[in-house]
Amino acid sequence: MKSTIRDVASLAKVSPATVSRVLNNKPVREQTKKKIESAIQKLDYYPNMLAQNFVSNISYHIGVTMTERKGLTAVDQFNPVLLQGILEVAKNKNYSVTLIPTCEAAEHNNLLVDLFRRNAIDGAIILDPSDNTSLFFEILKYKIPAVVIGRIPTNLPISTVDTDNVEGIYLAVKHLLRLGHKKIAYLSAPLNYIASQDRYAGYQKALAECGIGINPKLILEKEASFEGGYQGMLQFLAGDFEATAVSAYNDAMAIGAIKALQDNKIKIPEQVAVIGHDDLPTSAMIYPALSTIHSPIEEMGTEAANLLFREMENLAAAERKIMPVKLKLRQSCGFATA
Amino acid sequence: MKSTIRDVASLAKVSPATVSRVLNNKPVREQTKKKIESAIQKLDYYPNMLAQNFVSNISYHIGVTMTERKGLTAVDQFNPVLLQGILEVAKNKNYSVTLIPTCEAAEHNNLLVDLFRRNAIDGAIILDPSDNTSLFFEILKYKIPAVVIGRIPTNLPISTVDTDNVEGIYLAVKHLLRLGHKKIAYLSAPLNYIASQDRYAGYQKALAECGIGINPKLILEKEASFEGGYQGMLQFLAGDFEATAVSAYNDAMAIGAIKALQDNKIKIPEQVAVIGHDDLPTSAMIYPALSTIHSPIEEMGTEAANLLFREMENLAAAERKIMPVKLKLRQSCGFATA
DNA sequence: TTGTATGCGTTATCAC
């Protein structure tokens, strides 16, 4: 079968311990090192990671949650980019990334916890958690090194990485104001999402700065999807809609809104502004009229991974340190500038 | 620290072996089983997976390659869905899914091989491989259980799962022919991709069936992207373009083409037909005129995973069996029907 | 049915 460290040792006429030293760059006389290395070559020997991890009691795996959904939703689309960022950091630390399927239904999200308790992962990055407080409690209970990407209740001492939701939509609305618009509609996502609350706050903040009051007729709460944006815009149009520009929670909604305008033969305004870390990569390409505020997705991945590794390293010595991080946004005004 | 199987044993006043039997559902007297289970409860004991995997010499991990790219490309977008399918199967087998970052540059794609040889993964699913023949050779050399999603040189005895590329574009063009079109343009991807060759063959096949010859002026080879489609259509329009319908390699190209028509104030034809397993999830929503042939992405994931597990189970006993699989396509003609 | 003993492949602690 596969050759072991002992096979190498006997071929090189040394002890297994010395072979181990070579493998781990411990001091060994150059001459014996050569002998051992040639034996390794000859036997085509690879150390057994299972054994290594077992003795060190480190899995060298971090978990990343993936919500189980049927079909593709807008939220899923940035996952690959996020993963790219996480993978890059993990690779540099000789860590592997393990995907953890997670039901939205919360109750049985203990897979992550199980894996940690069984030493299958050393820590975890949690993507876009639903309001899954029970998971967070278990994370704290078992001191699981973890970083959440997205927003969670602020009183929980868990590190988070997120885009600056308030600032994002603030910038978007500011952009419209600068173009001279006074009546700016807002297509909001359901306000029970914390991110949605934040973005709405950004909308309010921008208007407030210009002394413009909130007009409830210009605000609608819909699902954060293409359909939501589409239906929302139809609803706007059904009433006496007097806005000259529209801002939306994310670009999926914005595209839906634009589609509704098209279907009603209304000239697409050049002033739809959007924030989304659920940026549809095609949106800006298709609609030059659409201005978007991009979240630095890949950076969120690397940042989260870096935080996680820092936590894993410190956890033994010191106590957990909470580190909520907000990342800067990038602006893009249509395809031309991309 | 963490309690071990021995702690449980001594608390339950039995031997570690008996505890192990309970853990693995081996026959144990009901009474002692109860004792042990309550001890497990009391100690909050979880078996150490690192040790279990070590003794069984099974990692309980399968690898899935992820190409390292900067930013998001169309190809990446179906990865989350594919992963959903893979994860579902793996979960049922009590396996974890490990992501393997893979450079396009080929040369150092040995990470997958290394992981296998070091017992860190028991098999792998390779997504959308570039013409990375050296990787395939290593897979064969080390008898790595592996399934490729996408097309590879047919002479290699490696299981593959793919969409039926010929059939897909054949169906798309058939659709246009049925609408009465005689002059159908084709925006091809670079023909050094095998998938691209197949799709082109499908285009030819559909036309041939209707006794329509190939008109080279109606065919263009561009990058398989939004930009490629856009530029291609511009190039068509610059000449004496006389097609009444357009088919494209994938929907990214189709959307690009439509955009070019829009920009030139040309009424969008209702006859852009497309095949793509790189379906942009938004494309059909945005353009009802766009007919697409969908690949069953999630099914590709589950199919590949099932094949892989079958291979892993058989490999010990019998020899590797090659199993190229082609999956059926789904048709969708715009948002209204979705 | 249960206990004893051994081994898995590696690292670490101690001598030398």
Added chain:
DNA sequence: GTGATAACGCATACAA
């Protein structure tokens, strides 16, 4: 600088 030996936590062959 190197070798013998123990230890990691669990599963299993064998004995009882």
